[in-house]
Amino acid sequence: MSSVSEWVVREYFEALGFLVQQPVKYQVAARRKRAEEEIDLLVMNPLGGDHALPSKILWKSPDLRNVTRAVVSVRGWHTDKFSPKTLELSPEVFRFAEDAAMRKASGVLGEGPVARILCLPDLTSTESLRKRTLEMLRGNGIDGVLLFRTMLLELVAHVETQKSYEKSDLLQILRLMKNYDLIKDPQMDLFASKRRKRKA
Numbered sequence: 001m002s003s004v005s006e007w008v009v010r011e012y013f014e015a016l017g018f019l020v021q022q023p024v025k026y027q028v029a030a031r032r033k034r035a036e037e038e039i040d041l042l043v044m045n046p047l048g049g050d051h052a053l054p055s056k057i058l059w060k061s062p063d064l065r066n067v068t069r070a071v072v073s074v075r076g077w078h079t080d081k082f083s084p085k086t087l088e089l090s091p092e093v094f095r096f097a098e099d100a101a102m103r104k105a106s107g108v109l110g111e112g113p114v115a116r117i118l119c120l121p122d123l124t125s126t127e128s129l130r131k132r133t134l135e136m137l138r139g140n141g142i143d144g145v146l147l148f149r150t151m152l153l154e155l156v157a158h159v160e161t162q163k164s165y166e167k168s169d170l171l172q173i174l175r176l177m178k179n180y181d182l183i184k185d186p187q188m189d190l191f192a193s194k195r196r197k198r199k200a
Contacts, residue, residue, distance in 0.1 A: 005076025005148070006040055009119050011170050012151040013072070015158045016064060018043040023108065035100035038092075041072040042108055043117075051113045057134050059117070059144040061154050070115035070143075071096055071105045078148070083124040084132045087140075093118070097141035115143045122147060156183055 010020050021042045028037050048068030056063075073096040080086060087093060095101065097116040105114055118137065123130050123145075137145060155171070161179040165171035177183045 006074050013043045036104040038096040038101045039071050040074045044069045069109040070117050072117045074119045078121045081122045081124045094140040117144045118142050119146045
């Protein structure tokens with residue numbers, strides 16, 4: 001599942017105009033990861049602004065506009081919702097944001113500020129726990145959190161049914177699903193729900 005999750009995140013950043021590199025192509029299982037192995041993706045925005053990061057930690061696509069370079073960690077545990085307890089039991093979630101990993105990232109990305117972005121499946125729905133989870137993430141050096149729902153919705157909106165995405169299996173699958181009305185643009189769903197309410 002990790003490779004599929006990284007695939008989604010890679011396509012998302014590329015759709016936003018970022019250059020994406022996966023620094024480590026192998027899987028580490030029998031030992032603790034080295035600093036460079038903690039990073040799933042390195043991203044650089046050739047059109048990035050002044051690297052002014054948003055004050056909020058839960059990001060959407062417009063919040064990435066000024067990010068010039070970033071390290072990205074992908075946690076595709078799609079059966080879980082992240083809560084303070086999840087983070088307490090999984091301290092490895094924060095290792096990509098530690099100084100050793102950031103030094104390795106700077107060696108590839110070059111001089112200048114580097115954002116730390118964590119991609120998660122979802123956060124707990126309880127408001128107080130959600131707030132505590134985000135505070136824990138911020139306290140451990142995370143600059144921004146992207147949820148898979150945000151990224152997938154962006155990709156669905158990005159895909160056009162008239163184009164054939166031969167060079168991307170993921171975009172081609174989304175295109176086919178969209179073409180056969182198995183998924184719809186978020187805007188279309190919005191108007192459809194309004195029509196259903198009027199009929200009721």
